[in-house]
Amino acid sequence: ACDDKGQMYMHVKAFEYMMKNNALACNVKFMIEGEEEVGSVNLGGFIKNNKERLKCDVVLLSDTSMISNEIPSVTVGLRGLAYVEVEVTGPSHDLHSGTYGGAVANPINALCEMIASLIDPKTRKITIPGFYDDVADLTPEEKKLMSEIPFEMEEYKQELKIKNTRGEEGYTVIEQASTRPTLDVNGIKGGYIGEGAKTVLPSKASAKISMRLVPNQKSEKIANLFADYFKSLAPDSVQVKVDFHHGGDPVVVPIDCDEYRAAAMAYEETFNRKPIPTRAGGSIPIVKLFEEELGIKSIMMGFGLDSDLIHSPNENFGIFNFLKGIETIPGFYKYYAQLKKAQKG
Amino acid sequence: ACDDKGQMYMHVKAFEYMMKNNALACNVKFMIEGEEEVGSVNLGGFIKNNKERLKCDVVLLSDTSMISNEIPSVTVGLRGLAYVEVEVTGPSHDLHSGTYGGAVANPINALCEMIASLIDPKTRKITIPGFYDDVADLTPEEKKLMSEIPFEMEEYKQELKIKNTRGEEGYTVIEQASTRPTLDVNGIKGGYIGEGAKTVLPSKASAKISMRLVPNQKSEKIANLFADYFKSLAPDSVQVKVDFHHGGDPVVVPIDCDEYRAAAMAYEETFNRKPIPTRAGGSIPIVKLFEEELGIKSIMMGFGLDSDLIHSPNENFGIFNFLKGIETIPGFYKYYAQLKKAQKG
Structure with missing residues (x-):
């Protein structure tokens, strides 16, 4: 399933691959959280009590989706x-x-x-x-960037079997579902x-x-x-x-930083096109928690699709997506280590 | 329980008393309906198919309540x-x-x-x-009769633990709950x-x-x-x-007929005061069915109280009420037989 056992397991397999091929140029700490869908009531305390143990340069997490299998994207905002x-x-x-x-x-x-x-x-x-x-209203530039995300109203309605959408006046469906x-x-x-x-x-x-x-x-x-x-x-x-x-609380991740750049380079390598930065409608409270408690940025590399029926019966996760995740994740570690080294050097 | 096992059993006990004391001057047919609270889906067909078997002069039923143990009443209308x-x-x-x-x-x-x-x-x-x-709006006379039914707003609110009622503008609580x-x-x-x-x-x-x-x-x-x-x-x-x-469909029973008079006399005998004719807020579809299919009036002699928590956990039926019912029911048979005989004679 896409949200989130399948995406969690991509990281395990990517780690296995990197270890076997001696491709990992940095340390990795795993934190697997099983209560995210029920409010993560124990997580805040755990992070507060384990700051030293959780210390790191960046958090990488896969709990989001991409635009499509052809158009990769990195989530840079969460509601x-x-x-x-x-x-x-x-x-x-x-x-x-x-x-x-x-x-x-x-x-x-x-x-x-x-x-x-x-x-x-x-x-x-x-x-x-x-x-x-x-x-915070969208800037004209953000509005323009969002309008470039492909969206077919008829397909959207057909997929959900609805005659019409029903959102806030004056906003597009993509804006309604992610930035409002x-x-x-x-x-x-x-x-x-x-x-x-x-x-x-x-x-x-x-x-x-x-x-x-x-x-x-x-x-x-x-x-x-x-x-x-x-x-x-x-x-x-x-x-x-x-x-x-x-x-x-809602989150916005900047795109002019090494963390984002490393992710973008990894996607470009495996998808042969630059990812589009998008804002997701969902919430991942852990991102705000890491920022506030540990002062660390989170990079959201998601490989699911909106069509994965998450939170619904028959939730799924495509094999293409699972494999693409395993392929792309090592790239992030590689490029992030390179960029950090270049910065220090 | 008041609605309706207890009230049904009053009739059994009253019948037993009349048989033992040789006090019954007419035939009685029993019909016990167990599906009234779930819509009586089988009853219409049963009545249609058993018209001859169900033939009678009047239907007596106990599925309603009285005003109080001190103030008896006969239900003459149903929503x-x-x-x-x-x-x-x-x-x-x-x-x-x-x-x-x-x-x-x-x-x-x-x-x-x-x-x-x-x-x-x-x-x-x-x-x-x-x-x-x-x-049909209430006539001024009906409105006056209803206004004579004792009602204490503070008691009503206290019993239900509500700060206020919430009914249709321009009507009293009793009107709202029975005639609107x-x-x-x-x-x-x-x-x-x-x-x-x-x-x-x-x-x-x-x-x-x-x-x-x-x-x-x-x-x-x-x-x-x-x-x-x-x-x-x-x-x-x-x-x-x-x-x-x-x-x-809603029902109104006339009060200027032998059927009502017999019931009124029976109550007067056991309660030492004339009953007040009232209209109940509930529905007993069987009353309309008997009227339409068999052309027979129903007399609703109820002995429950509104405080019996019917349709609620801990539904109950007072022993006073149960015994009073057994005492009053034979009076109806006695007076009704007398009135019918006088009419024929």
Whole structure:
């Protein structure tokens, strides 16, 4: 699978290759993190407590994708994340919807209304006051660079079997999905969800809601803005609880540095074309953690494709991509060592 | 439990008492229906196919409640029901909310918006076009009768642990919960609903929605109005399916007839006060079925209380109520036989 057992294993195989061929000109430390998809609750403490052990020049990680098998890319930006869980409580226990319906607030209806109020129906902008205050708009140059990434709307719609996209007004699909903040309900539940019908007016309803963040939004600030606004949306007939799951701040990696150059040279060698720097829509909180705790840049060399169905049933990872990763990774070590040596020399 | 094993068993015990004391002046046929809470899908066919066997003068049923143990009441009206299940589909499979979030429609967000649009946020009126066309407003006399039913707002709120009620503008709580139509989401689900967080942009979200109907709304007509309107609310980025579960038309029982009079006399005898005729918010489709298929009136002698937690964990039925039912039911048979005889004589 692409996210992330397959990509992790590329590094093991690349290391094996370099060791067998005596091709490694530097030391390598491995850190394999198994909790990234559930919020990495233990990682922050581990890094704080093992700064000396984790000391290094650069972090190389493969948890992203490329544009296509023909067009390699290096991820130079990630969205951050603020993940919350909300619970709306009406009456203290489930009620018969015939006896109480029409008079007593239904927490599912209330939750739906509150969720609906979080996004403007026309512009699809998030309505939380202050939400966009820190958002760094794309520069004209960045906008131009992004517009060069190949994108076929009809193919995109066909692949997802959708009639239309539904993003923020004034932005392209690529911009919407990587450089603009979002608010998505990742899960919702309330009342009777088995087969058939039950006429219950439930006591509670809850939803998992995540916001993807972009430079220079801060996860903690956004989670607090969300909580304040969401609570303010509640009618006085229900009670609202907002819990924070986890978050991560957005990241941008510069492209005018040896770390990026080494990666670009490695891709060029194996793909016969320069990679395009792209910004990914997902979040990898570890990148921000390494930067803040260890002062180290992370280079994101991903070999997956957006079509790998990650986080979905039948997630996969192409054999071409797996092998191309094993081929490309040693190039990064080679060029990075050369560039560092040249710099020192 | 009150709804309805306990109330059913009152009739068995009352029958046993009458047989032992030779107090029964008429024939009794029992029909025990075990599927009422799941839509009674087999009942319509059974009644149609057994008209001769079910022939009788009046149906007596206990599936309702009284005002209180001090104030008996006979239910003379029931709300109808139209129960639908809706499903909103976005992309053909679950997606990573980082890679696609912001561009691809989220079916949970869309479902919440659509549900929120079904009720006017200020007046709490249902917004489905044509929904109120057939609603029979209460006459001033009916309104006056209802206002005489004791109701303590503070007690009501305290019992349900709510700060406020949330009903249709311009109606009292008792009116809202028994004589006005409703729209309640009885269940909702979509995306990841387990413990913790998952950053999924789900393919589907669904909800069970029921509408309580009042005279003279028709269940089938309302279900169709709902389906048309709900589909019209969908953005072009999702697809919507509406399935019908079951329904029942609302019912009103006249109070100037021997059937009602016999019940009233029976209550008066055991409670030492005349019962108040009330309209219940729930639905008992069998009442309409008996009326339509067999041309028979149903008398609803209920002995439960609204505080019996029906359809909720710890549903109960008071021993006082159980015994009072056994005591009162034989009175109905006695007075009804007397009134019928007087009529014939």
